[in-house]
Amino acid sequence: MTKRVFIIAAVSLYIISAYFSFYYFSTGSISGLTQKINLPLVKYKPPVDSKGNVIIDTSAPKTEECPLSGEMLTKAHKALWEKRRPLGVMIENSIDARPQSGLTSADIIYEAVAEGGITRFLAVFYCKDSDGYVGPVRSARVYFIDMLSEYGDFPLYAHVGGANCNRTTGSGCGNGAPADALGKIAKLKWVSYNDLNHIPYPVMWRDYDRLPNRATEHTVYSTTVKLWAYAGEKRKLSNVDDEGNEWNSQFDGWKFKDDESVNPSEAGKIDFIFWQGKSDYDVTWEYDSKGNSYKRLNGGTPHLNKNNDKQIEAKNVVIVFMAESTARDNYTEGSHLLYKTTGDGEAIIFQDGKAIKGRWRKKDVFTRIKFYDTRGSEVALNRGQVFIEILPKGNTVNY
Structure with a gap:
């Protein structure tokens, strides 16, 4: 019992x-x-080291979408990008500048001829830091400013000098000085604010040993960490400006999608040139079906990032055809160029091993350039780096 x-x-x-x-x-x-x-609701705080620097665990779950490239990244990445604004860095592509540093970490890269058939890059960083150095940093051009102006209010612009109008000599001042990049920066009221022109040591510096036996103009470097820190501390520009306005309040992003089934036979190799007789700047993109990405060759050799010796590869290669012309501005040391960056024109979007013919549209310099198929529908881009090649109208692309 x-x-x-x-x-x-x-x-x-x-x-x-x-x-x-x-x-x-x-x-x-x-x-x-x-x-x-x-x-209580506790906001995610990423781990930091003894100096307070955020530690990025690349093996952590990638649950956060980068607003610029659509790439899925970690919460630690997002904790960083939410406190800053897009940063555009002018990186040269002359033979003496190779291999460049930092290009594999950029969210978006634009390439166009700077002068004499020699191309230059505008590398836009936001969601990821450069993996070490970024550079060599070179001078500004008006059409790259037009591209950077899409990235909300007061995007950071790192460069060393720029095409300009010399009032003393008259060089670059003819025909209304249409290629005057420094003058355009002044009109936009970027000077000494979001414009990071030749920032002194230790933010920018000359490194004569990184690429030995190079002329002085090929030696300026920085890091995205230093540039973002300088902008925050000295210019009061983080994710908000000095009046508390968020940079992305009116930012219009692209559409993104996941990778699709691949078709390497359709566009397995992409070849094009910028200028005749300038084969050192000819470009080839080779499709890699394993990673569903395109690997870049520059002047016939693999295009490497010196920081990690990795070949530059993009999830999307977008070729836009724009009207190229000379500025006729009496520039005494060569010929300044112009591109018609607004309006619309032909485009080819390469992704998933295939080519999509269509058009690009950009209403004005502050409006996001977008890409449309032949039916007029906006093309969704694959998540990851977007590489935009600006070719003169009439050039041929083989694929």
Whole structure:
């Protein structure tokens, strides 16, 4: 009898305990079964090292979409990009500048001829830091400013000098000085604010040993960490400006999608030139079906990032054809160029091993350039680096 009572009591106690446990964990309440315990909402804080620098664990779940490239990254990445604004860096592509540093980490890269058939890059960083150095940093051009102006209010612009109008000599001042990049920066009211022109050491510096036996103009470097820190500390520009306005309040991003099934036979290799007789700047993109990406060759050789010796590869290669012309501005040291960056024109979007013919459209310099197929529908880009090649109208692309 005693044993039976004991068993009944034990079963009863188990049922009561189970009930209260279920009620507590499902309602957060146990006091009189009436009051709920309100747990505080804690915002994610990424791990930091002894100096307060965020530690990026690349093996962590990639749950956050980069607003610029659509790439899925970690919460630690997002914790960083939410506190800053897009940063455009002018990186040269002359033979003496190779291999460049930092290009594989950029969200978006634009390439166009700077002068004499020699191309230059505008590398836009936001969601990821450069993997070490970024450079060599060179001078500004008006059409790259038009591209950077899409990235909200006061995007950071790192460069060393720029095409300009010399009022003393008249060089670059003819025909209304249409290629005057420094003058355009002044009109946009970027000077000494979001314009990071030749920032002194230790933010920018000359490194004569990184690429030995190079002329002085090929030696300026920085890092995205230093540039973002300088902008925040000296210019009061983080994700908000000095008046508290967020940079992306009116930013119009692209559409993104996941990778699709590949078709390497359709566009397995892409070849084109910028200018005749300038084969050192000819470009080839080779499709890699394993990573569903395109690997870049520059002047016939793999285009490498010196920071990690990795070949530059993009998830999307977008070729836009724009009207190229000379500025006719009496520039005494060569010929400044212009591109018609607004309006619309032909485009070819390469992704998933295939080519999509269509058009690009850009209403004005502040409007996001977008890409449309032949039916007029906006093309969604694959998540990852977007490489935009600006070719003169009439050039041929082989694929």
